[in-house]
Amino acid sequence: MKSGARILVESLHRQGVSTIFGYPGAAVLPIYDELYSSPVRHILVRHEQAAAHAADGYARASGQTGVCLATSGPGACNLVTGIATAYMDSSPVIAITGQVATHLIGNDAFQEADITGITMPVTKHSYLVKRTEDLGGVIMEAFHIAGSGRKGPVLVDIPKDVSMNRISHDPSGDAIHPRGYSPTVNANRRQITRAVDMIANAERPLIYAGGGVIASGASGELLQLAELMMIPVTSTLMGLGCIPGDHPLNLGMLGMHGTAQANYAVTGCDLLIAIGARFDDRVTGKIEAFAPRAQVIHVDIDPAEIGKNREAHLPVVGDCRDVLLHLCSHLQKGKTGDSWQQTIAGWKQQYRPVYGGDGFLHPQDIIRAISDMLGGNSVIVTEVGQHQMWTAQHYCFRSPRQLITSGGLGTMGFGLPAAMGAHYARPEVPVIDISGDGSLQMNIQEFGTIAQYNIPVKIMVMNNMFLGMVRQWQELFHDRRYSFTELPPVDFVRIAEAYGIGGMKVESCDEVVPAVETALSTDGPFLIDFRIEREENVFPMVPAGAAVNEMMGVRRQ
Amino acid sequence: MTLHTLSILVEDHPGALSRISGLFSRRGYNIGSLAVGPCESAGLSRITITVTGDDAQVEQVRKQASKLIDVIRVSDMTGTPRVERELALIRVTAGPGAPQAEIMQIAQTFQAAVVDIGSASVLLEVTGDTGKIDATERLLRRYGVRECTRTGKIAARREEKDT
Numbered sequence A: 001m002k003s004g005a006r007i008l009v010e011s012l013h014r015q016g017v018s019t020i021f022g023y024p025g026a027a028v029l030p031i032y033d034e035l036y037s038s039p040v041r042h043i044l045v046r047h048e049q050a051a052a053h054a055a056d057g058y059a060r061a062s063g064q065t066g067v068c069l070a071t072s073g074p075g076a077c078n079l080v081t082g083i084a085t086a087y088m089d090s091s092p093v094i095a096i097t098g099q100v101a102t103h104l105i106g107n108d109a110f111q112e113a114d115i116t117g118i119t120m121p122v123t124k125h126s127y128l129v130k131r132t133e134d135l136g137g138v139i140m141e142a143f144h145i146a147g148s149g150r151k152g153p154v155l156v157d158i159p160k161d162v163s164m165n166r167i168s169h170d171p172s173g174d175a176i177h178p179r180g181y182s183p184t185v186n187a188n189r190r191q192i193t194r195a196v197d198m199i200a201n202a203e204r205p206l207i208y209a210g211g212g213v214i215a216s217g218a219s220g221e222l223l224q225l226a227e228l229m230m231i232p233v234t235s236t237l238m239g240l241g242c243i244p245g246d247h248p249l250n251l252g253m254l255g256m257h258g259t260a261q262a263n264y265a266v267t268g269c270d271l272l273i274a275i276g277a278r279f280d281d282r283v284t285g286k287i288e289a290f291a292p293r294a295q296v297i298h299v300d301i302d303p304a305e306i307g308k309n310r311e312a313h314l315p316v317v318g319d320c321r322d323v324l325l326h327l328c329s330h331l332q333k334g335k336t337g338d339s340w341q342q343t344i345a346g347w348k349q350q351y352r353p354v355y356g357g358d359g360f361l362h363p364q365d366i367i368r369a370i371s372d373m374l375g376g377n378s379v380i381v382t383e384v385g386q387h388q389m390w391t392a393q394h395y396c397f398r399s400p401r402q403l404i405t406s407g408g409l410g411t412m413g414f415g416l417p418a419a420m421g422a423h424y425a426r427p428e429v430p431v432i433d434i435s436g437d438g439s440l441q442m443n444i445q446e447f448g449t450i451a452q453y454n455i456p457v458k459i460m461v462m463n464n465m466f467l468g469m470v471r472q473w474q475e476l477f478h479d480r481r482y483s484f485t486e487l488p489p490v491d492f493v494r495i496a497e498a499y500g501i502g503g504m505k506v507e508s509c510d511e512v513v514p515a516v517e518t519a520l521s522t523d524g525p526f527l528i529d530f531r532i533e534r535e536e537n538v539f540p541m542v543p544a545g546a547a548v549n550e551m552m553g554v555r556r557q
Numbered sequence B: 001m002t003l004h005t006l007s008i009l010v011e012d013h014p015g016a017l018s019r020i021s022g023l024f025s026r027r028g029y030n031i032g033s034l035a036v037g038p039c040e041s042a043g044l045s046r047i048t049i050t051v052t053g054d055d056a057q058v059e060q061v062r063k064q065a066s067k068l069i070d071v072i073r074v075s076d077m078t079g080t081p082r083v084e085r086e087l088a089l090i091r092v093t094a095g096p097g098a099p100q101a102e103i104m105q106i107a108q109t110f111q112a113a114v115v116d117i118g119s120a121s122v123l124l125e126v127t128g129d130t131g132k133i134d135a136t137e138r139l140l141r142r143y144g145v146r147e148c149t150r151t152g153k154i155a156a157r158r159e160e161k162d163t
Ligand SMILES: Cc1cc2nc3c(=O)[nH]c(=O)nc-3n(C[C@H](O)[C@H](O)[C@H](O)COP(=O)(O)OP(=O)(O)OC[C@H]3O[C@@H](n4cnc5c(N)ncnc54)[C@H](O)[C@@H]3O)c2cc1C
Pocket: A088, A089, A090, A149, A150, A151, A209, A210, A211, A212, A213, A215, A216, A235, A236, A237, A238, A239, A253, A254, A255, A256, A257, A258, A275, A276, A277, A278, A279, A280, A282, A283, A299, A300, A301, A302, A305, A318, A319, A320, A321, A384, A385, A388, A389, A406, A407, A408, A409, A410, A411, A469
């Protein structure tokens, strides 16, 4: 006889889950009782939101599905922001929630919340398991759905009696494959042939690569295509790392805070090859003026993304890797027009990033120093705000999954817990959380978790005593009326110390490198509170509603 | 902007209908009418939804709905030869002194059945496409419509004719 709780925990183990993140409560007591003696490691967070972000960070760092666990009612509700964050960035997460016993459902029972209803718009799918016999099969199906096609979060709500009941036969083996679910992986061959023609005939082609390239593990194939045809590559925030940052064909990020060369190249190209990217409004700016002279090839595994924001001349539904492999095998080695290469080289020369150089402590220099010291051997996690954009612009990412950041939902407080998850996915690599003083205080209670488990996350706070990104908009578009964006100074080093975490404050340029060295050589977690220039801005910037080539803060050199 | 009729084949799972209706409202589409019921395959239901939008918008919501795990297939019936039906139950004032004969005449013209006769009203049942039901209701209104209940529209493809 096996309880539902045992079936659940054994299923997780069978799925290869090494670590889950959770927080207990009455409705999940039977599950916690099983975890007590299970090979699946459980990390006790300090707030359920952090459990969801940690599972998400684990998923993004490893490519495997992450798992979080919370009790019914308030516990489940606390997961919602984390689930929505994973949904917007197509990250595979399984959220397991306890629920009141089946006979109490719908009765406004103690700690009852309709979590499948609440999360319906932000999950790929969800289950309310009504019978213990169904549990094993549901878990298998949930992993299948979360981790295939366009990945995403799946919620499994388990009433307390379902996890307590014992059954003699666990029919997990007979899981039914959902009839309505069969993502298209292999692209239509005719579309591939047409893409080959369009690429071979383009004079000014540009690859616009997104998070789909990373999700599909297609960075190698992407690089192969780019090098084969000498096509420059720009990537979205979510695609960073799909081509090495220092590669000659790399133009960096495009969009609102993209590089000048990337945004000019989009405006000038005659063929835009969008691969695993979804024409987000942060990328396109004014959509009518985005790639106005280009034919568009749009490769995406989700047919609903194609034509959603921008009409594609050639839609290709399929997995990035499959499509890129076929493109490479059909294309003859070629070279795009010399004048296009020269134009781009010219932009790269003329428009270098503008910042600092005055001896004050600038965040761009700090991030470049960290990048120089760690290079490819790191996982960089960020919170949300200016520091996130400076990281995207100034860290030289060498490989996929090296940057973990909340792009679609832009969730402040994501970084620290996601960094914890990333550590369990890749324990051999230093994990850095680049943070702002605002974001850090959104999940600062997780200092407790990293201290308890000695999770060696290095927290680098770009402390400007402002909600900097919002302040920047107020400066530029609201006459410097800094309405509720100033934060009083906080002594983060002392907060860290209170949890038993080491830390130091840095106020001048020459302290940066030694401080980072100290952080990296310290076992366990460490915090550096960088007191940066308070009113530093993120440039370039495409103002809302403008075309991507209408950037503020670019200077010709 | 045109009226589209979408026919959606779904798993007969609890919550399937709310996933679909939630998706329409979340993405900013107003459902005109909705009809749900069992269909030819056990374990599946067919939902017929009418929605107004331009072709690209409706195509977008069709693709989004197709992605729901419980959804097997979404077909946009607009433009395919099809039969569409709705049913209405209309209670008309028809007490002593009311022009009973006129009401009966209208019922006859629209092939509406009289399903209940009370002392002060009659209940008519009428089936047909939206236009026919609208017309029936409009004509009956001058006698006083006390209650009108309409089903959502359902639709079935016509078999292709050999030529
Ligand atoms: C403060 C702030 C500023 C920002 N500024 C910028 C900016 O300047 N520039 C920028 O680029 N972003 C910026 N972003 C991020 C932005 O909001 C979006 O999250 C991001 O642009 C989306 O990236 P993406 O298009 O790669 O899509 P993702 O959200 O990564 O989606 C991936 C796409 O690939 C598809 N896909 C998934 N798996 C596969 C597969 N196996 N095969 C094929 N296709 C697949 C999916 O269906 C989806 O369409 C900013 C975010 C914040 C918070």
